[in-house]
Amino acid sequence: MSEASATSTQADGAEAASLPWLQLSAWSVLYFIARNIAALVGNFWTLVPVVYVGVQSGAAIVVGIVSVLLAGIVAFAFLQYRFFRYRLTGKQVEVRQGVLSRRATSLEFGRVQNVNIELPFYYRPLRLVTLKIDSAGSSGDEVDLSALTGAAAASIRAQIVAGRQSDVVGDGDTTNEGDGTGDLLITRSNVDLIIHGLTNNRAWIVAGGALALLGQAGDRLDNLIANQVAALGDQATAALAEQSLVIVALVVVGLVLLVVAFMSLLSVLGSILSYYDFRLYGSSDRLTVQRGLLVRRETNLRKSRVQVVVSDESWLDRAFARRNLVYEQLRQASGDGAGSGRDESRAVVPSVNASQLLSLSREIGPLPNTEALTYQGVNVRQFLKSLLKLAALNAAIVLLALALGAAAGWLVAGSVLLWLLVAPLCWLAWKRWGLALTSDYLVVRRGIIGVSYYTVPVHKLQKVRLSRSWLMGRNDLLHVTFTVASRALTVPMFAGESARLCADLMLARVESERRSWM
């Protein structure tokens, strides 16, 4: 693939050529079937004709088509299994796969970012696992080895980890601890996960698939639902017209509460599905996360590859005094879709309290206590700018309402309500903005009601950008953007002299030390 791996293949070619190619267990057919079905459902529009034909001409045809499709998937999965070969040389894992077009991948251990062991539900009774090897290079370089026994997967992972460590000379202590996952740092109980589900919207985990299906269904279904809803709406308005305003308000509030309750339930369900029996282990150089109810996932990340430590607090988190801790690694420029669930570039520790967050964040290094630092805030013009935007929005709404023939009284009431609700939030958002630079870490604070902190080791800075509009120039204000491998952090309307000083200090650190960001 890349030049680096090509040359190294030639270098140890003589040794590697003698190694035999291995085949996966026949059970891997299950994995290929699951992957094909997931791919098919992911591209749901390909199924639209089937649904359409089915609706047109009865269930028998649907059963026929579905069984043909399934038979095709199974046959294809069998071929995929037959054509899949892999081997591990001392330095890299090589895979040859593909039925119609052959594909050869060689992934050097040094370029491996994560090695994850997954226990999908269909392998539960068999006690088999899928080993997922993520590359630090381009996406599409990942290698999945399915239907391995737990011991085999652990041994392959140990080989990769050992290979990686021998690759990096003088990178911290080189104690090779084999497969040991290290000390148990934290677990999350079901209560924690319920709190996590309530405070963070994890409903998409459950609803994502369902919504995708609904959203792409044909006009027929749309019309059907629209007609039903319209009929229901007519009945409801007719019934409500006879009631007093209080009753109407109560019904609306009740409906909203119902929707919120339903979404919360979904969210709690999603939280438990993805984080059930959460365990975080830490060794001298690695963190290991185990989680999941239906699909048990084990994610490994190297501490040295963490780019940003995020303390994320939503407004409901604030009520429960919890935060989410996120370890962010290199994010690939073009991933295979955010919703694919394959985003192993970040590890989330759900709903921890402040002291847990501090001790867990210090697994990465001597991070400052972000909540105790003093921050330099941003200029008040940031607040004024958001008020101006609000005014523009308000004007647009008023004009639209006037065009639709709304009464002046309602417009005034609506505008006042909008300002009373949103202006304080703008003020809060402005107060939250802040930047602190310690000797080793840059911390950016932001948020509206909940406060989030982004802690970046100074030596991991990739580049820095200072920008301003012509109005900002007159007051010497700058937007500062710090780019690291996992994200870009922007602080708006910052005092120009401080921004330049901060940028120059960080650049001097990066350029004089020239430490690796990996």
Next chain:
Amino acid sequence: MEFLNDPIELDNLPRARSLPTQPIEAAHAWLGLGIRWLLAAAMLTAAFVVSKIGLRADSDVSLPWIMVAVAAGLFLLGVTTWLHRRSIRYGLRAHDFLLAKGVLWRSETVQPLCRVQHVQIEQGPIEKRLDLASLALYSAGTGAASFQVPGLRKADAEQMRSVVLAYTEPDSA
């Protein structure tokens, strides 16, 4: 872990702002202007032709005016492109690359050379005629990771590329 907290001598801190920068080739700005004005002229001609010969029988008289408006837009776009490209300045220090651009919205980006993953020189067919090239530096990170300096003489671009490569080589070994 060894902890050092040396006092930082702010007077000796290298400041990016004091770095002398130089503009890119003016030909790049004129090229941008030329292409857009040519398109505008073509659009005007087309509008003229349409108004003379075609569609008069239909009531669709607004079509030529839409084309004239598009031509005016292209004309203005040519001017702003020229202004924007004339504002681009770059500077190379021992350890980093600075790029400043923008007229009303100005930005300055500093790319440390030790973070550059690969370098690319790009040259379109017309740029080749004018001996222009653009130099792109890629670092790790999200989509906005590229750092592009357009409108360089090909030889200059190649020279800067070799500087960047020479810098990154001992590091990556």
